[in-house]
Amino acid sequence: MATNRKAEIICVGTELLLGQIVNTNAAWLARELSLLGVHSYYQTVVGDNPGRLAGCIRQAIGRSDIVLLTGGLGPTQDDITMAVAASVAGLPLKLHEPSRAAIADYFQRLGRSQVTSNNWKQAEMPDPCIVMPNSNGTAPGAILETRQDDRTVHLVLLPGPPSEMTVMFREQAAPWLQDQTSARLRHVFVRMIGIGESAAETALSDLIERQNPTLAPYASEGEVVFRITQAVASDEEPDTTQAMLDEVKRRVGQHIYEIGLRTMPEVVRDLLIQNNQTVSYAESCTGGLATEQLTDFPGASRVLRGSLVAYANAVKQELLGVPADLIEREGAVSEACAARMAEGCRHLFATDWAVAITGVAGPDGGSDDKPVGTVWLAVSGPDGTVTQQLRQGGNRARIRRVSALRAHDLLRQQLTR
Numbered sequence: 001m002a003t004n005r006k007a008e009i010i011c012v013g014t015e016l017l018l019g020q021i022v023n024t025n026a027a028w029l030a031r032e033l034s035l036l037g038v039h040s041y042y043q044t045v046v047g048d049n050p051g052r053l054a055g056c057i058r059q060a061i062g063r064s065d066i067v068l069l070t071g072g073l074g075p076t077q078d079d080i081t082m083a084v085a086a087s088v089a090g091l092p093l094k095l096h097e098p099s100r101a102a103i104a105d106y107f108q109r110l111g112r113s114q115v116t117s118n119n120w121k122q123a124e125m126p127d128p129c130i131v132m133p134n135s136n137g138t139a140p141g142a143i144l145e146t147r148q149d150d151r152t153v154h155l156v157l158l159p160g161p162p163s164e165m166t167v168m169f170r171e172q173a174a175p176w177l178q179d180q181t182s183a184r185l186r187h188v189f190v191r192m193i194g195i196g197e198s199a200a201e202t203a204l205s206d207l208i209e210r211q212n213p214t215l216a217p218y219a220s221e222g223e224v225v226f227r228i229t230q231a232v233a234s235d236e237e238p239d240t241t242q243a244m245l246d247e248v249k250r251r252v253g254q255h256i257y258e259i260g261l262r263t264m265p266e267v268v269r270d271l272l273i274q275n276n277q278t279v280s281y282a283e284s285c286t287g288g289l290a291t292e293q294l295t296d297f298p299g300a301s302r303v304l305r306g307s308l309v310a311y312a313n314a315v316k317q318e319l320l321g322v323p324a325d326l327i328e329r330e331g332a333v334s335e336a337c338a339a340r341m342a343e344g345c346r347h348l349f350a351t352d353w354a355v356a357i358t359g360v361a362g363p364d365g366g367s368d369d370k371p372v373g374t375v376w377l378a379v380s381g382p383d384g385t386v387t388q389q390l391r392q393g394g395n396r397a398r399i400r401r402v403s404a405l406r407a408h409d410l411l412r413q414q415l416t417r
Contacts, residue, residue, distance in 0.1 A: 005038060012048065024162055048078035053072075057085060066180065067153065069081055071159070081157060089155060091146075103122060133172075134164055137159060190228065190256055192224045196224070197224050200252060203251050204251060207248065212230060222405040268412050269297060281355050308348070316341060322344060331370065342379060354381075357377055361399045363396060373390070376388070379411050
């Protein structure tokens with residue numbers, strides 16, 4: 001067992017090369033490998049071409065101990081990864097009966113008694129290999145061995161759809177990978193909002209330079225995430241992450257909203273559940289994005305009563321009760337309008353809390369006094385209504401995403417008062 005095994009990632013799919021699908025798998029896997037203490041030095045994207053894929057695999061085998069491949073495990077003709085990987089490793093493909101039965105059961109649960117013959121291709125597995133069943137789809141994954149000079153190299157084959165790949169990796173590949181390295185890491189994640197990345201790094205620069213435990217920043221839109229990591233020889237070694245966490249809190253604690261893995265919407269959801277309270281949303285420039293961020297996570301139904309995309313001024317007036325003369329006088333992007341939207345939303349959905357967002361997301365529509373990036377937030381609750389103005393840079397997508405995130409943060413602040 002190697003102390004520090006070198007890994008690399010190969011993402012397979014012509015659609016990735018053409019930009020038809022964004023390659024999120026590589027970034028996700030790279031983060032997961034770092035958390036496992038596995039060094040990852042190379043990433044490759046290759047199309048659905050047997051010769052080029054085989055060349056990529058051979059190159060990876062020559063320089064890495066573990067090669068993770070995503071994509072190309074499906075039933076169609078261009079799904080070639082399993083066959084090519086087996087060929088490079090010098091292993092035959094054989095029908096794996098448990099995988100065939102799992103595929104048949106999957107289609108039966110969907111109410112499809114007739115399974116097209118090309119689906120059975122997915123049950124053809126290298127022999128020998130470790131088969132990784134797919135709990136979210138039909139294509140199983142595999143872990144197989146090959147030799148390179150005097151080294152054993154492992155190929156880890158994962159499906160391409162992120163919903164299938166992430167579950168298979170965490171439940172099956174990650175425990176196997178952990179057994180392949182003696183590295184043991186303790187991680188603490190610190191999530192902050194209301195402070196820029198450069199300001200946070202400046203405040204913590206001397207801590208970032210330390211070697212063990214280490215403090216590393218992660219770029220994220222609208223927030224800053226730091227990871228404290230301690231490398232240990234055994235689980236019995238004293239935990240030194242707490243001392244660094246205490247120092248981080250001392251310096252920038254007013255910006256920390258979570259010590260752990262929860263995102264801002266998850267924190268808000270849990271606070272609402274804890275308080276046995278409900279929330280509703282009135283969104284203009286974000287077009288329902290804040291609501292989507294909350295409903296991305298299970299348990300949202302316990303707290304969310306409803307949401308209204310009040311894009312047009314007429315909707316703000318007729319459904320949320322914002323006076324026409326207020327919009328005429330102050331404008332739809334104003335503190336007064338945001339406050340009335342939140343109050344009207346709380347009344348409309350009969351919730352404990354209501355969140356409102358109105359702004360200029362661009363690229364057009366700005367003015368001298370309300371340039372693109374001007375956004376007003378409001379939260380109405382049992383003790384009244386609070387507002388906040390944002391002035392942001394960036395493109396339309398960034399302005400919308402950050403506005404939704406900051407709206408959740410404004411609600412969080414009221415929930416924790």
